[in-house]
Amino acid sequence: MAVADAELLVEVAGPVATVVIHNPARRNAMTPAMWRRLPGVLDQLEADPAVRALVLTGADGTFCAGADLGDLDELLDAGDASIAVTAEERLAAFAKPTIAAIRGACVGGGCQLAVACDLRLAADDARFGVPPARLGLVYPAPTTRRLARLVGPSTAKALLFTAELIDSGRALRVGLVDEVLPATALSARVGEVTAAVTVRSRLSVMAAKEIVDERADDDRIAWWHGQVRTSGEAREGVAAANERRPARFPWSPPEARPGEAVGAG
Known part of the structure; x- marks a missing residue:
């Protein structure tokens, strides 16, 4: 082409x-x-x-x-x-x-x-x-x-x-x-x-990026922790580790407006 x-x-x-x-x-x-x-x-x-x-x-x-x-x-x-x-x-x-x-x-x-x-x-x-x-x-x-x-x-x-x-x-x-x-x-x-x-938890990776880059205030960090509690992400990660299998992480980021961080809530 x-x-x-x-x-x-x-x-x-x-x-x-x-x-x-x-x-x-x-x-x-x-x-x-x-x-x-x-x-x-x-x-x-x-x-x-x-x-x-x-x-x-x-x-x-x-x-x-x-x-x-x-x-x-x-x-x-x-x-x-x-x-x-x-x-x-x-x-x-x-x-x-x-x-x-x-x-x-x-x-x-x-x-x-x-x-x-x-x-x-x-x-x-x-x-x-x-x-x-x-x-x-x-x-x-x-x-x-x-x-x-x-x-x-x-x-x-x-x-x-x-x-x-x-x-x-x-x-x-x-x-x-x-x-x-x-x-x-x-x-x-x-x-x-x-x-x-790309096989890791998107929730973990995207939260880590925001926090390391100092783009997450206290409310945003609390939102990320809330996502962990409600998504089943951690339960799946622990179960996969115990069962010695690849994890199938369920979380997907909410839709965002163009230019806004995916997952913003």
């Missing part, structure tokens, strides 16, 4: 949705149209009850080499309200587990998207960089804070101050990625992780 040169490609296989950043002429740089489309894609996948995990990756051996800056005046005027930040925040708020599968360049806007995912698995040829200091730009505040929470203030400053590229080994040491694998083994490992995640 023919595709546009710059596009987000979406594939759903069983419980796993894969979004592919496809702009090979620009090493998968995100165009303004791609930034604008991403939140809608995520809304659709979040609302799909068959989807239990999301993989974000890039085409042709490159994750994403940055953002097509487009109209510079528009970018400068937007500040933290830019279309890139809107897309990043929507990805970070995606209610289901998200995994960035990273090969090659993961720079600028690519790094922004990867850091907004829950987990980052990288090939040993991956390279990472945060280049605003080379361009005279201020990295968006939500993006900067998310990076600092992930790697710590000192490493975040080093990446931001120097704008240097780092290799996958250093990215692993500083906590920017969770695993580094040979390029030929990355797809299989992503498959293993998504297979493990």
Whole structure:
């Protein structure tokens, strides 16, 4: 099937949705149209009850080499309200587990998207960089804070101050990625992780994501505990463990409005 040169490609296989950043002429740089489309894609996948995990990756051996800056005046005027930040925040708020599968360049806007995912698995040829200091730009505040929470203030400053590229080994040491694998083994490992995640309790996984990301207040946490009490989820999990069989977890998230976390109640 023919595709546009710059596009987000979406594939759903069983419980796993894969979004592919496809702009090979620009090493998968995100165009303004791609930034604008991403939140809608995520809304659709979040609302799909068959989807239990999301993989974000890039085409042709490159994750994403940055953002097509487009109209510079528009970018400068937007500040933290830019279309890139809107897309990043929507990805970070995606209610289901998200995994960035990273090969090659993961720079600028690519790094922004990867850091907004829950987990980052990288090939040993991956390279990472945060280049605003080379361009005279201020990295968006939500993006900067998310990076600092992930790697710590000192490493975040080093990446931001120097704008240097780092290799996958250093990215692993500083906590920017969770695993580094040979390029030929990355797809299989992503498959293993998504297979493990998608057979676990959706209630447990989605609640854990909200709590770790500090998106759940006391009322929301009480709602999650109420779901455990009424869903039969824990009874099934304990019974399956005692009977040494796979669990058949019954809970499904309530429907949500687009842009609202699935399961919000």
